Amino acid sequence: MEKLIPDFYSVVNTTDLGNNSYEINVSMNPEAEVYKGHFPGQPIAPGACLTQMVKEVANTISGKEMRLVEAQQIKFLATVNPVATPELRLDLTLTESEDGVKMKCTAKDETTSYFKISGTLA
Amino acid sequence: MADISTFTTKFSSHAHSPLPLERDGLGSAERRGVALLTTILLYLLLAGNVHGQTTQVTNPFLNSPTHLFTSKLTYQDNTFNGFLGVKYTDENNFRISFNSTMGNTLMDLEWKDGEFIKHYLPDQLNRKIIINKLQGDFEMMLLKILADGKWKNDCTLKVGCHKYRFTQNDIQLPTKLEDRNWLGRLKRTLNFGYSEQKKLSTILLKHHSFALQMELSSID
Numbered sequence: 001m002e003k004l005i006p007d008f009y010s011v012v013n014t015t016d017l018g019n020n021s022y023e024i025n026v027s028m029n030p031e032a033e034v035y036k037g038h039f040p041g042q043p044i045a046p047g048a049c050l051t052q053m054v055k056e057v058a059n060t061i062s063g064k065e066m067r068l069v070e071a072q073q074i075k076f077l078a079t080v081n082p083v084a085t086p087e088l089r090l091d092l093t094l095t096e097s098e099d100g101v102k103m104k105c106t107a108k109d110e111t112t113s114y115f116k117i118s119g120t121l122a
Numbered sequence: 123m124a125d126i127s128t129f130t131t132k133f134s135s136h137a138h139s140p141l142p143l144e145r146d147g148l149g150s151a152e153r154r155g156v157a158l159l160t161t162i163l164l165y166l167l168l169a170g171n172v173h174g175q176t177t178q179v180t181n182p183f184l185n186s187p188t189h190l191f192t193s194k195l196t197y198q199d200n201t202f203n204g205f206l207g208v209k210y211t212d213e214n215n216f217r218i219s220f221n222s223t224m225g226n227t228l229m230d231l232e233w234k235d236g237e238f239i240k241h242y243l244p245d246q247l248n249r250k251i252i253i254n255k256l257q258g259d260f261e262m263m264l265l266k267i268l269a270d271g272k273w274k275n276d277c278t279l280k281v282g283c284h285k286y287r288f289t290q291n292d293i294q295l296p297t298k299l300e301d302r303n304w305l306g307r308l309k310r311t312l313n314f315g316y317s318e319q320k321k322l323s324t325i326l327l328k329h330h331s332f333a334l335q336m337e338l339s340s341i342d
Contacts, residue, residue, distance in 0.1 A: 038221075038225055039190050039205070039207055040188075041188065042188075042190045042341060044190075044205065044341070046224060046225025047222070047223040047224035047225055048224045048225045048226070049225065051224070074224075076203065076223040079192060079341060081341075
């Protein structure tokens with residue numbers, strides 16, 4: 001699967017926990033082009049890029065090229081600074097439904113929950 | 123009333139007693155001239171005390187050319203989260219960019235050489251009444267008023283129909299700023315919080331005539 005922003009993140013490992021649940025560790029790249037503008041000298045991952053990252057990870061796991069057609073919840077709880085938080089753990093659940101694939105994702109590290117996304121991929 | 127009558131009595135007794143000037147041979151015209159001169163000198167002395175002395179207020183934004191805050195805008199029951207970036211060239215010239223958490227720019231405004239420039243505003247906000255409110259709020263929040271006028275000794279400043287009053291901490295950094303209208307009614311309050319390193323850490327701007335407030339937290 002092709003990434004929209006190639007240098008934004010890289011998947012370190014993916015663990016299948018069963019029951020359509022996955023644990024994915026992603027490495028955030030503080031040198032990514034996007035941080036030159038968001039924001040100069042103070043990198044913060046834009047919410048749109050994080051949402052895209054989750055969608056791409058879900059597509060890779062499901063093996064399908066899907067779009068996020070509906071978002072029930074997109075909640076950014078804390079800022080993701082790739083220098084302070086070089087690695088994120090994504091707890092992802094993918095469930096087949098009539099409309100497509102229902103997705104639920106929470107991003108966290110040892111101490112902080114960064115964002116929650118739930119929606120439908122189709 | 124008792125105090126006034128006592129004062130009147132004392133004043134009268136002085137008036138009837140022979141003055142040193144009279145003893146030195148000055149006439150009533152000269153005495154009036156000396157009295158007038160004394161009054162003028164006293165007035166100038168008092169006026170100097172009231173209007174000449176001003177209070178120095180440190181602008182906490184000027185310790186760094188750029189600032190980045192997470193922002194939470196609350197209007198009635200609606201909450202909107204984002205980021206506010208501020209870039210200063212000097213006390214009077216600065217530019218702000220307000221972004222949503224998703225990353226898109228919602229406002230890009232600049233104050234440059236006395237001019238207010240709209241670089242970007244969405245159509246929904248690009249209305250004169252909203253722009254004036256936004257301009258006024260950001261000018262208060264970013265303490266442009268510090269550069270616009272001299273603060274009196276009692277920590278007040280009048281600009282048009284606004285009367286500002288600030289409170290500062292022991293190192294002359296502002297902690298609270300109140301904006302009242304000409305009737306004395308409280309319209310807005312601005313609170314500043316500082317870290318242990320005396321850096322600006324939180325800002326809260328609250329309107330008292332309608333349910334709008336903005337909370338900012340500095341990102342280090």
